[in-house]
Amino acid sequence: MRLAVFATPSRLGRVFSCFLTVLLTLALPVLLVQQARAAETIVTKAPMAFLYEPSSGTILFAKAPDQTFVPGALAKVMTAATVFQALKDGDLKLDQLCKVSEHAWRTGGAPSGRGATMFAAIKSEVSVEDLLKGLLVHNGNDSAIVLAECLDGSEQAFAGRMTTLAQKIGMTNSRFANPTGYAEDPSQTTVRDQARLAEYILESHADLYPMFAIPDFTWNNIFQRNKNPLLGEIRNLDGLGGGADKEDGYSGLGSVDRNGRRVIAAVAGLTSDKHRLQTLKEVIEGAWEYFTIKTLFTAGETVADGRVFGGTESSVPLISRDDVNVLLPRGTTLDYRIRVVYPGPISAPVEKGQPAGEIRVIGKDGIVYRAPLVTGAAVGEGPLIGRALDGLQELLFGWIG
Template sequence: MRALVLASLGSLTGFPSIANAAETIVTKAPMAFLFEPGSGTILFAKEPDKPFAPGALVKVMTAATVFKALKDDELKLDQLCKVSEHAWRSGGAPSGRGATMFAAIKSEISVEDLLKGLLVHNGNDSAIILAECLDGSEDAFSKRMTDLAQTIGMTNSKFANPTGYPEVPSQTTVRDQARLGEYLVEEHDDLYPMFAIPEFTWNKIFQRNKNPLLGEIRNLDGLGGGNDPNDGFSGLGSVDRNGRRVIASVAGLTSDKHRLQTLKEVLEGAWDYFIVKTVFTAGETIADGRVHGGVESTVPLVSTRNIDVLLPNGETLEYRIRVVYEGPLQAPVEEGTKAGEIRVIGKDGIVYRAPVVTGQSVAEGTLFSRAIDGLQELLFGWIG
């Protein structure tokens, strides 16, 4: 068996143009990525895999790691965590290192309140307390963070601590950050609203949400921002507007104002420059897959859902459609068997992919027909 790549099925054309509108997003951000998780479409990418140190943006990954532990029943929301001297000195008021929830030394705080302290107060002490509560140390928790990142597809990320302190910086990319946002929205929809809690009072101290992006971008409900002394300001934003969610990540900015302006430009671009195009409807034949040893030599390959792709407005689009599958398929073939995937390919690579399945069953052929197929494969190979 070998991978067969079917020839391009054509270019996508015929979109209405928007007068006086740019064809795509333009941003001065050194790194930017815009993703639409509903269809899996990459809308914009600029240096998507260039590494940067995320600073306090790390706390989004810290939250994701705790969310995963809660989902796996390793922690409970009402479980109490003790505030160690290390957490108090390194992340609390005595540290003098900025954001804190002012957790008192040797006190016990619930996981739920610590998560609010992390996501509303941006508390460094919250991050350390959660790390120690789950794994006993920041180092062990950081390994858990990195392992989870690899598991969910953040292949170019490594986390050194739960706070984002720069002494030993973490590393990530804007593509990986967008993947993190998608993971949180899709896998932890019950806890995701914590990112948008407007304020939280702890120990009689009232603090508003310190996410610098909330309230500044319409319909934004997460996720966070960071700043590294060497790599500058970065941000990760998620917007749900009229049933469409997009996630954007930017990095390498010179100031918090520059970050906000850039992230707003990128996120708004999803509505300014893109429309939904239904490339294929559910059940429509996308391509024919070759079959070995069957009563039929081919089987239709279809999608189980509409192939809806967000693509730029314009009269002509340089996008190609391909189907990739492992073939030939061995008879008997059952209808609905996953066979490969459809890919929409732009100038910067694959912008959309979705699985394809067999659209009908193919019974096993006669001994003679199977022998002929075997001889053909031996002499000529299979051509898709």
């Protein structure tokens, strides 16, 4: 494993500013070296796949993670997340009644002939809670449209809310055209963004997440089992959903919790529902077959030294705030680097425990893990002459690690 220390530019006082590049490169004992053997990593024929471990923030596998695809009915996971957030913000209430418009009935209900429905009767009133069950258990198009109209008056306005929320939570390559996923102007998303969506729901709406795993729901005297094609097919999977598009194929988003370890997987571009299920299984099972937790640094351990400007000491230890536990391949030969990035040099006085950048684990597909660092000691403000010399060095030469 190689450790590189970087300082990002910061303003120093009123006069001096520093623009720093690489400060230090040093060798650590070889924990991770060379390239992982093919037999020690996940292999999938899926055109797009993403596997993520949210508790440590580790990307376990990525294949074309930012290639866009049309999600089809998978867009309803975003619809659910948008309604969850509206409930949290107080814009809706679970017991609030929503009227089933003729548009929702004709476009998404029984007369539409467009797939799944909860069979909500025209002009009837349905609670938000039951509409969510209709959305997540029945995969109901009418449920999605009624929720959209109840919250924003139209599918188009609700789609704007969906896209705004997606951008806010970090789904940078996603846009949504409507709450059902069916449109001539289709929605767009990526497997990375779908994994981020699942993580957001798990983090921000843990109280409502169990609705994805409700086994069945009876509405309008019609009994329907959960239509999520992944539930019951992958051990310990408890959400989220699947979709299909004529051109872009089948996609799926799943979350599995086994013995306290949760992973999120997203796949897309598959040729059939059977192919989607098989591929998602392969990717998810890879989390346990090929990866194990490795502690790179324990809480309080010094990771690197950060340069200090104008202090009684010229550097301060940068320590890990928490244990740095990363899911890494089980094999003995791996290809990862560690990078420490902090805003620097750090201006004195420095308090012990103040935030001081982050540690990043970088694989062949970019950053797979990041965690915060803090200062491990206090550094007082140095005498005027020392600060002047530091300023002169920075002005003439920059900071040299």
